[in-house]
Amino acid sequence: MYVNTKDILEKASKEYYAVPAFNINNMEFFHAILDGALEKRAPLIIETSEGAIKYAGNGDIFKGARYFVELVRLFADSVDIPIALHLDHGKHFEYIIAAIKAGYSSVMIDASEKPFEENLKETKEIVKIAHAAGVSVEAELGQLAGVEDNVVAAESVLVDPEQAKIFVEETGVDFLAPAIGTSHGAFKFKGEAKLDFERLKKVKELTKIPLVLHGASSVLPEYVAMAEEYGADLGGAKGVPEDQLKKCVELGINKVNTDTDLRIAFIAGLRKFLKENPKEFDPRHYLGAGKKLVKEVVMNRLEFLGAAGKA
Numbered sequence: 045m046y047v048n049t050k051d052i053l054e055k056a057s058k059e060y061y062a063v064p065a066f067n068i069n070n071m072e073f074f075h076a077i078l079d080g081a082l083e084k085r086a087p088l089i090i091e092t093s094e095g096a097i098k099y100a101g102n103g104d105i106f107k108g109a110r111y112f113v114e115l116v117r118l119f120a121d122s123v124d125i126p127i128a129l130h131l132d133h134g135k136h137f138e139y140i141i142a143a144i145k146a147g148y149s150s151v152m153i154d155a156s157e158k159p160f161e162e163n164l165k166e167t168k169e170i171v172k173i174a175h176a177a178g179v180s181v182e183a184e185l186g187q188l189a190g191v192e193d194n195v196v197a198a199e200s201v202l203v204d205p206e207q208a209k210i211f212v213e214e215t216g217v218d219f220l221a222p223a224i225g226t227s228h229g230a231f232k233f234k235g236e237a238k239l240d241f242e243r244l245k246k247v248k249e250l251t252k253i254p255l256v257l258h259g260a261s262s263v264l265p266e267y268v269a270m271a272e273e274y275g276a277d278l279g280g281a282k283g284v285p286e287d288q289l290k291k292c293v294e295l296g297i298n299k300v301n302t303d304t305d306l307r308i309a310f311i312a313g314l315r316k317f318l319k320e321n322p323k324e325f326d327p328r329h330y331l332g333a334g335k336k337l338v339k340e341v342v343m344n345r346l347e348f349l350g351a352a353g354k355a
């Protein structure tokens with residue numbers, strides 16, 4: 045069934061497990077993720093960036109937002125696991141409104157690159173509009189480094205737990221993404237992965253709401269190796285180790301944004317298939333090879349984050 049993201053996350057927050065939020069840009073990734081969640085009997089959060097909405101609408105953001113709502117609801121309304129659709133990194137008012145208008149479960153207002161007071165003001169405005177439409181809201185405090193679509197922050201500025209308390213009280217935001225050292229994309233750390241667990245613990249104690257980890261892909265070596273074996277150039281790719289993600293969940297993270305791991309799995313499957321099947325040109329076959337590995341990564345992540353069996 046199609047649900048509000050907040051319902052999925054409130055339950056996860058109470059029971060201290062996490063639900064991955066998987067980014068999609070097209071139908072194939074959605075099918076692969078859905079199959080994985082159904083097999084694992086897990087709640088499912090699908091999220092789309094602004095770039096994904098523009099891509100699906102072939103340049104028209106209202107069409108793109110409606111495309112994803114129709115695609116997700118088509119299946120959500122006929123399965124018995126809870127499924128929510130979330131706008132990831134909403135940075136422009138027109139995308140946030142397009143998502144609310146189309147029927148998204150929740151929206152992120154990402155004003156994290158702006159000064160605290162401005163972020164608070166913008167978030168408060170979006171919360172008022174979204175709540176009036178029955179839509180839940182995510183915001184971000186502190187900044188991630190790294191690149192995802194057009195989301196680039198020069199250096200990572202970690203969240204201030206005291207500020208987070210004020211921010212949540214003043215804005216009424218439903219779930220919060222505290223920056224604790226992760227970044228988007230496949231090249232997350234120069235040296236060893238380092239997350240600020242102390243800071244995370246304080247944010248949970250002070251805000252007591254569901255928390256979100258951005259830049260949470262693990263960049264799994266076996267998929268990187270497969271992609272490189274068939275011609276990809278991903279030198280130096282590094283993600284968040286799964287044991288560190290588990291620690292984040294113990295400390296109160298409930299939504300784990302995962303995009304890069306699915307992209308790497310897909311391209312690994314696709315490259316391998318194309319190399320091994322030079323005569324093939326049916327898109328259902330070669331895209332199917334990518335889908336298969338995406339489903340594997342989805343099922344593994346649902347398992348170790350504790351979402352499996354929670355539907």
Ligand SMILES: O=C(COP(=O)(O)O)NO
Binds near residue numbers: 228
């Ligand atoms: O934060 C993310 C995804 O992060 P990754 O690049 O680590 O998958 N989406 O909002």
Ligand SMILES: [Ca+2]
Binds near residue numbers: 154187188
């Ligand atoms: Ca941000």
Ligand code: NA
Binds near residue numbers: 131152
């Ligand atoms: Na998000």
Ligand SMILES: [Zn+2]
Binds near residue numbers: 133192228258259301
């Ligand atoms: Zn993100």
